[in-house]
Amino acid sequence: MNTLAVTSPRRRRVDSLARWALLAGVVLALAPLALVLLYVLKRGVGALSLSFFTTDPTGAFFGDQGGIKSAILGTIEIVALATAIAVPIGVTLAVYLNEIGRKSKLAMTVRYFVDVLTGVPSILFGLFIYIVFVVGGMLTGFAAWKGSAALALLMLPIVTRTSEVSLALVPDSLREAALALGAPRWRVILRVVLPTALPGLLTGGLLAVARASGETAPLLFTVLGAQATTFSLGAQMNSLPLQIFNDVREPNPQLVTRAWGAALTLIVMILLINLAARLAARRNHLR
Amino acid sequence: MxxxxxxxxxxxxxxxxxxxxxxxxxxxxxxxxxxxxxxxxxxxxxxxxxxxxxxxxxxxxGILGFIFTNNWDVAHNIFGAWPLVVGTLITSIVALVLGVPVAIAAALYVTEFAPSRLRSTLALLLDLLAAVPSVVYGLWGVFILIPDLKPAEQWFSNTFSFLPFVGGQVSGPNYFIAGLILAIMIIPIVSAVSREVLATVPLQEKEGALALGATRWEMIRLAVLPRSRAGITSAAMLGLGRAIGETIAVTLVIGSSPVIGHQIFNQGYTLAAVIANEFGEATPGSLHISALIAAGLVLLVLTLVVNGIARGIIIRSDRRRGSIADKAVA
CATH class of the missing domain: 1.10.287 (Helix Hairpins)
Structure with a gap:
């Protein structure tokens, strides 16, 4: 189509060379994804069995090492609490930014620091919670809820950002119509704006959950880890990323196999959450 | 708006x-x-x-003494973070050199060349690279990448020993492996932000270039790239920020040696990795803990500066034309 004027052979060669070079970029970028998934499947599938999912790690020096039940449940508990903290606060902040604050000085400052938070390495959230809750003050010691707090700090900017974008997508005509009918602002937000933006809010929340589920660094000095299943958020807890991180560094091949199995489980969980996020987004034609 | x-x-x-x-x-x-x-x-x-x-x-x-002293010696309670700072910089630069060209090429292909049916699938797959947890990249690095790449690294080290920072015995975990894994980990963000930037180039300019008889590649070179240079630079800076702060994968493949390696295939350490590794062993309230948190502070300042520069570039180019600042943060 761009050969209306005669393109010299040299220019055409350069063009196709560039096309292939850029395609090579795509292939190079996606090759690691394929390789990681391939190896995790290959090495992880062998570890899977019913007992893998139904027994806790034994921590024994010899013999049976047990499964990852406590790690799966721990991840779910820790991330669920983190979500329960981060999503309401994040959405509230987004409502403030989009509905009330807009271009005010406070809103711009909050936006700026939300941006700053997105760039903070996750291990620093763990350090902060360690300083404030693990060694400082009255609440000393490691506990699952402290890991959740660190993850919540990590999720907060993601939730706030994505929520603000999806609130901004709600047409102003809807707000104006509700206001013109005499609805007070809080009712407009609760009954009109938030329900309209719900799929977008859901997508943002799920993406944040997916991100938090795979994080190890914020849990290292807050949750610390454990072997047995526990449902007490005040106790040390196991989690999949922690389990993998610890098993990788052990010389026992059984533990390494368990790490691959746990990695497969974790990746499947995260991919499912990502898929759900994208389905929610599609319903809203957000992306 | x-x-x-x-x-x-x-x-x-x-x-x-x-x-x-x-x-x-x-x-x-x-x-x-x-x-x-x-x-x-x-x-x-x-x-x-x-x-x-x-x-x-x-x-x-002293702040400068802490950052620039080349001696991290836990046993003697001497904490100079220079080997960690250097390790962080080396791995991040390797990640930029390997990751950014690939990410930009992928973004260009997806926005300018890919058939429109494939476009969203390719974009989705590139985004999924970010969904793989850091610890899984680490696991893969330790058991697959390190053993599989070692012969190639040794060959490279022997053959190109005349290059600076190359030559000599290759160790399993090393700066290069860590940089390679970081490159993989920054590709999704760099390519996602680049895609957003490329999408803001006005269609008329692209069509204008094509109408004047430019080939696709010439159109990219003449119309697309000059328009998006600032945005792509800040995409790379955001990637650099990620690379500097990435912890777990690097901790597993860097080798945890607080001595600066002589070549890129030597063991090393990074700021984030030293915190992840030593924090558990340090006694609460000790100088060691304080030094690790100081390392965290240096890490924080580094990432904030890098991200600040990225944001600055975007805001400056933003004043000249449409708003892309929002997209760069997601």
Whole structure:
């Protein structure tokens, strides 16, 4: 189509060379994804069995090492609490930014620091919670809820950002119509704006959950880890990323196999959450 | 962006709304403002507490002494973070050199060359690279990448020993492997931001170039790239910020040696990795803990500066044309 004027052979060669070079970029970028998934499947599938999912790690020096039940449940508990903290606060902040604050000085400052938070390495959230809750003050010691707090700090900017974008997508005509009918602002937000933006809010929340589920660094000095299943958020807890991180560094091949199995489980969980996020987004034609 | 017409409650609407409803609105406004303020307060507290806890180590060695002393010796309670800073810089630069060209090429292909049916699938797959947890990349690095790449690294090291920072015995875990894994980990963000930037190039300019007889590649070179240079630079900076702060994968493949390696295939350490590794062993309240938190503070400042530069570039180019700043943050 761009050969209306005669393109010299040299220019055409350069063009196709560039096309292939850029395609090579795509292939190079996606090759690691394929390789990681391939190896995790290959090495992880062998570890899977019913007992893998139904027994806790034994921590024994010899013999049976047990499964990852406590790690799966721990991840779910820790991330669920983190979500329960981060999503309401994040959405509230987004409502403030989009509905009330807009271009005010406070809103711009909050936006700026939300941006700053997105760039903070996750291990620093763990350090902060360690300083404030693990060694400082009255609440000393490691506990699952402290890991959740660190993850919540990590999720907060993601939730706030994505929520603000999806609130901004709600047409102003809807707000104006509700206001013109005499609805007070809080009712407009609760009954009109938030329900309209719900799929977008859901997508943002799920993406944040997916991100938090795979994080190890914020849990290292807050949750610390454990072997047995526990449902007490005040106790040390196991989690999949922690389990993998610890098993990788052990010389026992059984533990390494368990790490691959746990990695497969974790990746499947995260991919499912990502898929759900994208389905929610599609319903809203957000992306 | 369209501004909402801010219906003043005192005019027309006011008569229709009850006093209680209006009071509720005031309460809503203020509680939202308080939430926003308390978020800022928590952040402020965050920085202050980190600084206070790092203070013993920083005042013991001096801020510059802490950063520039090439001696991290836990046994003798000497903490100079230079080997860690250098390790962080080496791995991040390797990641940039390997990752950014690939990410930009992928972004260009997806936006300019890919058939429109494939476009969203390719974009989705590139985004999924970011969904793989750091610890899984680490696991893969330790058991697959390190053993599989070692012969190639040794060959490279022997053959190209005349290059600076190359030559000599290759160790399993090393700067290069860590940089390679970081490159993989920054590809999704760099390519996602680049795609957003490339999408803002006006269609007329691209069509204009094509109409003048340019080939696709010439169109990219003449119309697309000059327009998006600033945005792509800041995409790379955001990637650099990620690379500097990435912890777990690097901890597993860097080799944990607090001595600066002589070549890129030597073991090393990074700021984030030293925290992840040594924090558990350090006694609470000790100089060691304080030094680790000071390392965290250096890490924080580094990432904030890098991300600040990225944001600055975007804002500056933003003033010249359309708004892309929002997209760069997601």
């Amino acid at each position: 369209v501004e909402v017409i801010n219906v003043p409650h005192t005019v027309s609407g006011a008569r229709l709304k009850s006093r209680r409803a209006l009071q509720a609105d005031v309460i809503l406004r203020w509680s939202l403002r308080v939430t926003a303020l308390s978020m800022l307060a928590v952040l402020g507290y965050f920085f202050v507490r980190l600084a206070i806890t790092a203070e013993p180590a920083l005042s013991h060695f």
